[in-house]
Each structure stands twice: as C-alpha cells, then as structure tokens.
Amino acid sequence: MRRYLRVVLLCLACGFCSLLYAFSQLAVSLEEGAADAGGKPQAAAASWPAAGGRGAERGAGPGADAGTPDRCKDFTLCYWNPYWMLPSDVCGMNCFWEAAFRYSLKIQPVEKMHLAVVACGERLEETMTMLKSALIFSIKPLQFHIFAEDQLHDSFKARLDSWSFLQTFNYTLYPITFPSENAAEWKKLFKPCASQRLFLPLILKEVDSLLYVDTDILFLRPVDDIWSLLKKFNSTQIAAMAPEHEEPRIGWYNRFARHPYYGKTGVNSGVMLMNMTRMRRKYFKNDMTPVRLQWGEILMPLLKKYKLNITWGDQDLLNIMFFHNPESLFVFPCQWNYRPDHCIYGSNCQEAEEEGIFILHGNRGVYHDDKQPAFRAVYEALRNCSFEDDNVRSLLKPLELQLQKTVHTYCGKIYKIFIKQLTKSVRDLYDRPPKQR
C-alpha cells in the first residue's frame, strides 16, 4: 500500500516537472521566433541561460551583459501578458520565472498591525468598542495584545471569540505583568495598570512595532493610516504622539507640571505609535547619570526621582524621557488624538476642523456621563453597531441626528468634524472589494 502511494507521488512529481519543462520550452520557442523576426538571434540565445538560471536577478548575468540589455524589458510587463501574448520585446523565460517568484511572494504572510491596550476595572465594554472600531475600517490584519486584570480574561475571550468569523484579527490576552527583576518593587511604587504600558517594549520582545491606545479610543479611520506613519519616522525617531494641548493658555503641563515635559505643552500618551525595535536599542540621555541608559534601565531611576512630582503617571514619565531626547519623538497632529480639551472651551484643533477627527479619545469619562454629549453619541453609535454590512452604513444618519441635538455645547457646535472622516471611512469601506471588508 505504502509503496503504491510512493509510486503515485513519484509520478505526480515527474508530471509536474515535465509540465514545467514544457512551459519553459514553449516560452523559449516563442521567444526565438520573436528574436528571429527581430534579426538578432545570437544575442537572444546568449541571454537565455543567464535569465533562466538566475531567475529574478536577470540583468546581472553575463549573458545579459554580452547581449541585449534593452531587448528584455522589465518583468513587470509580464504581469499583464499571458505567455502567448508577449510583446516582442519581453523575454518569455523571464515571465516564467517571474510568475513563480510572484507566487512565492503571495504566499508569504502579509504584514500585521499590532495594537495593544491595557484594561483594568470597568473597562470591558469600552475596550470592546475600541477594538470593534479598529476592525470595522482596517484593511491589513490586526494582532491585538490585550493586557487585562485576571477577572476580565474570561469575558474578553468570550466576546473576542464571537468575532472569530472575521478572520482579520488575532488576539493574545496577558495578565498585568512586569519584567521579573523588580516586579515587586514596581507593583509597590506605582499603580500596576498605569505603568504596564511602559514595559511593552520589554514584554513583547518579538514585536517590531506597536500602536498603544487607551481603552477610551475610537478609530474613525483605518488603523492602516496611523500605522503608515511608522514609515515616515526619520532615523532618530522611535515613537509618535500628539501634543497634550494646542492652546498653551489652557495647557496643563506648562501651567502646573513640577517636572520637565516635551515641547511647549507636553505630549499625550493615549495614542502612542512605537517602533519598539528602536526603543529597545536606543541609549537615552537623562538627568540622573551622565551615561546613557537603555529603556529597561531608565524606568526605575526615573520613577524614584520623580514619583513625588508626577500627576498623570506613565504619561509624565514619557514626557520627561522625551524632554531629554526630543529628536526621538515624531509628533502627529491633534486629529489623531482628539480629546474634549480640543473643544470644551472653543475649538482649538485646526487640523480636525479642516479634515475631521481621525481618532477620538474620550478621556475624563465623557463616553459615560452627560458632560460632552457629542463624544457620547459617537461612542454609543459604534457600541451599538455590529459587523453586518448595512449596519455600519446605517449608523451615520441616526448619529448625525443625535449630534445635532448637542449644538448647545461647545463640542456639539462643531459636530460636523465628528462625522466628516467617519462618513468618508464608511464610504471607502463599501467601495472596497467585499473580500477585504
């Protein structure tokens, strides 16, 4: 029985090989025909072994040098032409190899976007809404890293597994953890949940880049768009955040902080994009020792020095860190991290007024009370919406009506910026081919 199987396998393999051979012969003969017609048979013949043998690296071979660099055009032309319709200036053999090469590219995994969140206390619903907003609009697959208190794990698992039909994401649940060396000390010094995210580069050692968001974030456009900012980092930048304030007169750090902070008004860490490979490699300037320290070494001394002076926990530590290393921070505009501060005393985020809000950040609990009904309306619309196609589209109209009821507040006065980008994202979603939705 086994021998029989082996024979069959062998035959299949032979069949496949002869098919390959037949194809390459066909390609060669087609080419030779074309070459004869072109009147340069020798040059054409000389280029075959080089092109065929080296596969995708054609052009570098001796045959190509000796022969006709201009005759065999770029591969990419092949994409549009089956073998029997090759334009006379493209080498059939190259197309053959290119097809194989393209196939192997295709089966390689697509780049994933990594999204991390830390959820403690009563944050399950809010976190699920954030994750949902990320999934609705995003294009590339997402990998969620969810750090949560133990008692939340079962509920997260149940809710996320109910979305598994989507196939565009994976998730890992982690307990709140610290790197082993001085875990106890950290737990004692600082609220565990608040400082968790500082350790992400050390815990997620295998992950190159990560988008960290607070639980009260809502994505109003694809995660892909903020993810693409990673490619805009210059050689010294390792992380990206938005300013804490646009308007220094109402800024917190510049009026009250008792520690150094980045830039004019500090940065807000609710949406933080990190190239963690670079964070792990960098040696940071600091005001504790004359030597530069790595991420893992700097946190503890920093906390010890400033613990009596910091108010907003980990965000303050990040501000101190980037005060000393300003060349390492990429600052993105306020529409990527839009908070009540940008409108409660009048609108001060100009980019959002022009292009709409890209990422909404309902800090100070505004999704759950009645202080900022415009923020709450967007949250509830997304919380109530499910993944069914028309459901997403049909959230817009009721949301707009809801927002129109908030025009008595400063944020409601400019309610149009809350749905400007959202409307566009929904439209793009339906314009995409269905398999990508």
Ligand SMILES: *[C@@H]1O[C@H](CO)[C@@H](O)[C@H](O)[C@H]1NC(C)=O
């Ligand atoms: C999620 O993980 C499973 C198993 O590790 C894998 O088979 C699947 O392709 C992954 N899905 C995505 C979207 O990455």
Ligand SMILES: *[C@@H]1O[C@H](CO)[C@@H](O)[C@H](O)[C@H]1NC(C)=O
């Ligand atoms: C903490 O704040 C106090 C009062 O403003 C200041 O005197 C002190 O230098 C600060 N400590 C550090 C480490 O900056």
Ligand SMILES: *[C@@H]1O[C@H](CO)[C@@H](O)[C@H](O)[C@H]1NC(C)=O
């Ligand atoms: C992060 O930085 C490393 C080292 O500079 C680089 O190799 C990698 O491509 C960067 N990641 C992204 C997503 O740009």
Ligand SMILES: *[C@@H]1O[C@H](CO)[C@@H](O)[C@H](O)[C@H]1NC(C)=O
């Ligand atoms: C990268 O950009 C930052 C902020 O604009 C700047 O301070 C830094 O000098 C730049 N680095 C390089 C190598 O140009």
Ligand SMILES: *[C@@H]1O[C@H](CO)[C@@H](O)[C@H](O)[C@H]1NC(C)=O
């Ligand atoms: C969302 O659902 C809740 C309860 O299911 C309902 O009370 C509320 O009116 C809905 N809100 C919106 C904006 O659809």
